[in-house]
Amino acid sequence: MRVHFTKMQGAGNDFVVLDETSADLGLTPDQYRFLADRHFGVGADQILSVRPSPAPGIDFQYVIHNADGGEVEQCGNGARCFMRFVHERGLTSRDTVRVQTLSGVIEPRLNADGRVTVDMGAPIFETARVPFDADGLHPLARGDWEQWHLVLGSRAEGDVISVGVLSMGNPHAVQIVEDVDTAPVARQGPLIENHPRFPQRVNAGFMQIVDRGRIRLRVFERGSGETLACGTGACAAVVAGIRLGLLDARVDVQTRGGLLTIEWAGLGHPVLMTGPAVTVFAGEIELA
Numbered sequence: 001m002r003v004h005f006t007k008m009q010g011a012g013n014d015f016v017v018l019d020e021t022s023a024d025l026g027l028t029p030d031q032y033r034f035l036a037d038r039h040f041g042v043g044a045d046q047i048l049s050v051r052p053s054p055a056p057g058i059d060f061q062y063v064i065h066n067a068d069g070g071e072v073e074q075c076g077n078g079a080r081c082f083m084r085f086v087h088e089r090g091l092t093s094r095d096t097v098r099v100q101t102l103s104g105v106i107e108p109r110l111n112a113d114g115r116v117t118v119d120m121g122a123p124i125f126e127t128a129r130v131p132f133d134a135d136g137l138h139p140l141a142r143g144d145w146e147q148w149h150l151v152l153g154s155r156a157e158g159d160v161i162s163v164g165v166l167s168m169g170n171p172h173a174v175q176i177v178e179d180v181d182t183a184p185v186a187r188q189g190p191l192i193e194n195h196p197r198f199p200q201r202v203n204a205g206f207m208q209i210v211d212r213g214r215i216r217l218r219v220f221e222r223g224s225g226e227t228l229a230c231g232t233g234a235c236a237a238v239v240a241g242i243r244l245g246l247l248d249a250r251v252d253v254q255t256r257g258g259l260l261t262i263e264w265a266g267l268g269h270p271v272l273m274t275g276p277a278v279t280v281f282a283g284e285i286e287l288a
């Protein structure tokens with residue numbers, strides 16, 4: 001099957017985008033993994049499928065698969081690229097659309113300066129909804145929020161880290177580090193991602209607080225490994241920092257791939273994420 005695709009990136013988090021508005025391609029996990037493969041396929045952190053409206057009042061459906069072929073609930077950098085894609089392909093003439101994802105409706109908006117702002121919805125803190133298995137654990141109260149001690153690996157080698165746990169539709173565990181450049185992302189990332197207390201695994205954030213309006217962030221993503229940026233990870237990190245009393249309501253997030261700006265007015269409010277969305281090239285590929 002010959003498939004047309006568009007390669008895009010948002011702050012270096014890169015995507016293969018498929019226009020499935022005329023017909024679902026019906027791809028398998030193996031085919032998603034092939035498209036994401038940086039040696040045998042196109043190469044991407046996630047594969048984004050643009051599908052027709054599922055209901056009145058909703059413009060599109062947005063389906064996301066990680067590089068490991070697994071479908072996931074949300075992708076922030078992908079949502080910005082989604083908006084650029086539907087605009088460039090003439091699938092909408094509007095600068096904002098309503099998009100159904102597995103975790104709810106999001107509203108990306110194309111700004112005059114070329115960046116894209118997305119209402120990512122409100123963060124979720126109930127551990128059962130992240131999901132995070134807190135049974136038998138005693139939280140550490142910090143700010144107006146709880147932190148959890150996680151033992152990584154076997155008790156012998158076990159790092160014990162303190163994480164904030166929350167969902168942006170997808171699960172995140174965020175820890176504060178002195179310096180993201182020396183943080184043990186490669187070693188701790190997989191141990192956090194696959195920690196048994198996260199039944200659906202988790203995205204692992206490593207946040208360095210520069211000042212109350214700026215952080216540096218690295219994320220070891222569930223199903224994709226460390227990426228140059230993670231949009232939902234940036235939202236989760238800023239929300240965690242605000243709840244710990246360490247950040248103001250508007251924060252610039254410096255990732256290895258670029259700058260994102262996150263705004264959150266507090267409990268009950270949505271998180272707004274603003275950042276770049278770039279079309280790199282289009283092509284076709286033969287799928288077995």
Ligand SMILES: N[C@H](CCC[C@H](N)C(=O)O)C(=O)O
Pocket residue numbers: 013045046066072073074075076077078170171203221222223224227229230231232233
């Ligand atoms: N790896 C994530 C999905 C992609 C999130 C990230 N690329 C973003 O920009 O939010 C997960 O398994 O929940």
